[in-house]
Amino acid sequence: MPQVPHAKLKNNQNTSYGSTTFSSSQARSSCRKKKKPLQDQCYKAKNLAKERIQGSIEEQYSKLWDYCKEHKRQNPGSIVLVKTSLRGDDPIFERFYICFDQLRKGFIEGCRTMVGFDGAFIKGQHPGQLLSIVGIDANNGMFPIAFAVVETESKDTWTWFLEIFFNDVGVRGVEAQNIHGWA
DSSP, X not given: OOOOOXXXXXXXXXXXXXXXXXXXXXXXXXXXXXXXXXXXXXXXXXXXXXXXXXXXXXXXXXXXXXXHHHHHHHSTTXXXXXXXXXXXXXXXXXXXXXXXXXXXXXXXXXXXXXEEEXXXXXXXXXXXXXXXXXXXXXXXXXXXXXXXXXXXXXXXHHHHHHHHHHHHTTOOHHHHHHHHTOO
């Protein structure tokens, strides 16, 4: 592979990279030193750039309420729930449930009365669990119905998730389960 020669800078020429401006003498001296940035410097720079682009975690969580309102506006009849707890006067995110109206109707009208439940880990800076419910359609395919993001996978979070789901699809109590064909 042929090497392309780099353009030479004149002594008084300034070079701009984003908001930082380097003089030609600074650029030459940093090239001569060939210092590598430390790993933690790169990590801090990456996180700073990510925060400037995406906003902080707190800003993202504060947009959750706007997301819920927009989702309900765009998908009338869908169920979107957010559970929080209070730490002082600040709401702290705990759980999030969503069931699209069209998926719920499709499940009730065209799927078998059998559902599958699953949980998956959410890794990263704010770990949790993604709980999901899928049905089986007429072609034996998976049909997503509802999902939730919860703090941990426990009896309490599964009970919360399943109570909301069965209420959404109209299954209430043992009598209703026998009438609708649920086992």
